[in-house]
Amino acid sequence: MGSERTDSNQITRDYFDSLMIEMRHIDSEIPDTKIRLFGQEFSMPIATAALSHLNGTAPNGMAKMAEGAKLADALCFSGMGEAEEIRDMCATGAKVIKIVKPHAENEKVFAKIREAEEAGAFGVGMDIDHAFSWNGEYDNVVGLPMKPKSLEEMRSFVESTKLPFIVKGVLSVQDAIKCLEIGASGIIVSHHHGIMKSAVPPLLVLPKIKEVIGDRMPIFVDCCIESGMDAFKALALCADAVCVGRAIMDPLKEKGAEGVCEKLTAINQELKAVMERTAFTKLSRIDDSVIYRRDF
Secondary structure (H helix, E strand, O other): OHHHHHOHHHHHHHHHHHEEEOOOOOOOOOOEOOEEEOOEEEOOOEEEEEEOOHHHOOOOHHHHHHHHHHHHOOOEEEOOOOHHHHHHHHHOOOOEEEEEOOEOOHHHHHHHHHHHHHHOOOEEEEEHHHOEOOOOOEOEEOOEEEOOOOHHHHHHHHHOOOOOEEEEEEOOHHHHHHHHHHOOOEEEEOOOOOOOOOOOOHHHHHHHHHHHHOOOOOEEEOOOOOOHHHHHHHHHOOOOEEEEOHHHHHHHHHHHHHHHHHHHHHHHHHHHHHHHOOOOOEHHHOOHHHEEEOOO
């Protein structure tokens, strides 16, 4: 019981489940879930999360994930991997945003950005929350040393590319403001599937982040998004789109790209169903007026 109280994933799941939805049916109709992100229209506000190392889940797993996103007409985020992998992902025709780790050597970061550009990536970004380990030192991910980045270093990464630059791992108003200062194109509100114990649920801090960001950049939400209902709750609390990670892994393992497509589509269909029962006909009209927090 004690560990559950500090498990960030359980805290996040509990927060999702504590939110209840008011129903509204009069004047409702079949909604439109199309969304425009970074100049490109997608059929849904559901994106794949920035997963990594999926080749152990399915043969050519990362490329299959991208192919599934392409089939679903959804945005695809990608985590760490080599140049060949991002080339294979982009070759599927998917719109792929490559999220780079905060490598200790900045030249490694710039090289990864160039790799993504040359592969035809739709965007790039950085996963800022992998800078430290649990032993009070800098992190090391599969043998690669990491290090936190200053505001000016982050600005140099943004300015090194013409592609949209998205910062992943934002979980505070302070970091959101800094992302605006460096000219980032978007942020992903996330605690990286519980990278720190007792981390605030993304949905709890999301409205405060929206207050400072406004409409100046898209806000994605990551962590524990498993269903269309979860997606709706995030959108109602001011997210523009959500990222789905672990929920697509079993479908990927079982049916490859088709499984990913089917899962993303099913989540979007459930989102539409919730929108129908709350009388929101467009994504831009969803708001928190239908949200209630369980206190009983």
